[in-house]
Amino acid sequence: MPVDDLITPEPILQLGLGFMASKTLLSAVELGVFTALAGGGRDGAALAAEVGLHPRSSADFLDALVSLALLTRDEDGTYRNTPAADLFLDRDKPSYVGGILEMANARLFGFWNHLTDALKTGTPQNEVAHSGAPFFATLSQDPAAWRNFLNGMNGVSTPLAGALAADFDWTGRRHLVDLGGALGAVPAAVLHTNPDITAAVFELPPVEPVFQEFVTSRGLTGRLTFHSGDFFTDPLPAADVYVMGQILHDWNLEQRRLLLQKAYDALPDGGTLIVYDAMIDDERRHNTYGLMLSLNMLIDTEGGSEYTVADATRWLRTAGFTTIDTRPLIGGYTALYATK
Known part of the structure; x- marks a missing residue:
């Protein structure tokens, strides 16, 4: 039999041991390797000293990052960041x-070790899994963990924010409210390219101090404001565009329908609700990231999961939206633009 036709275990083994490459990247981010190299190349010894690597491990670790196409190494041994x-x-x-x-390293990596328990029990495996206390209320009591979580949400939203800001037609829109928008990555991206628009983030009160730091760092004081509240129990602030990004996947079906109905009822005629998540393709075969993220929601929430585009479209129509435009974003994410 030709070698090319042999069935080998290599793909299975690479998948099963993929956590090794993942943790190598996560540790490099934690240690600040890429930030250290942002100002220019370093030789191995200087870089190791700067980020605190032991001599036994430093060469293998840095060369592993080269093999993962995260760093390059010149012939003289100088390490540099790849462009990405x-x-x-x-x-x-x-x-x-x-x-x-950073959030995956500090929280999710350890929780995923309990995936089997989650699959058997259907219950979360995170830091509040057995406390019975609300997730956000519990996490916000630990300042370091809370900041880590919010920065994590901002990190995953940043590239999506740029895609949304470029894709949606903001002509004639005046005020955007990001419902559960964490630090405000999406409105920040929109405001930077649309000077006539103002925006707000509607979030729980403990988010505000970290939010204000982000707004100041982006030069958006006065244009991007904070509206404190709970979108389940409080009225939604007035807007002609609402965003629910990575929100519906946190909640069960009843809660999702409630949030969509509240958004529809609060929007003016012609207003738009933008929903984006790592929606699973309708055949449930192709969006691996969406399916993996759905398992993450099993581990990290009481009733959350990802969902298909068809599911979301049906929920939006039930809420009253009649014009719904489906838009692929980046990295396995999909946006739905639902206009009242």
């Missing part, structure tokens, strides 16, 4: 997406 790592993994750049990786 320099753009997205330098903490000092507004394009930094490492917040979600």
Whole structure:
């Protein structure tokens, strides 16, 4: 039999041991390797000293990052960021997406070790799994964990925010409210390219201090404001565009329908609700990221999951929306633009 026709275990083994590459990246972000290299190349010894690597591990670790196409190494042994790592993994750049990786490292990596328990019990496996206390209320009591979580949400939203800001037609829109928008990555991206629009984030009160730091760092004081509240129990602020990004996947079906109905009722005629999530393709075969993220919601929430585009479209129509435009974004995410 030709070698090319042999069935080998290599793909299975690569998948099963994929956590090794994942943790190598997560540790590099935690140690600040890419931020250290943002100012220029370093030789191995200097870089190891700067980020605190032990001599036994430093060469293998840095060369592993080279093999993963996150760093390059010159013939003289100088390490440099790849263009993508320099753009997205330098903490000092507004394009930094490492917040979600920091959160994955600090929280999710350990929780996924209990996936089997979650699959058997249907219950969360996170830090509040057995406390019976609300997730957000519990997490917000730990300042470091809370900041890590919010920066993580901002990290995963940053590239999506740019895609939404470029894709949606903002002509004639005056005020955007991001419902559960964390630090405000989406409105920040919209405001930077649409000077006539103002925006707000509607969030729980403990979010505000970290939100204000983000707004100041982006030069948006006065244009991007904070509206404190709970979108389940409080009236929604007035707007002609609402955003629910990575919100519906946190909640069960009844809660999703409630939120969509509240948005429809609060919007003026001609107003639009933008919903985006890592929606599963309707055949449930192709969006691996969406399916993996749905398992993450099993681990990290009481009733959340990802859902298909058809599911979301049906819920939006039930709420009253008649014009619904489906738009693929990036990285396995889909947006629905639902207009009243």
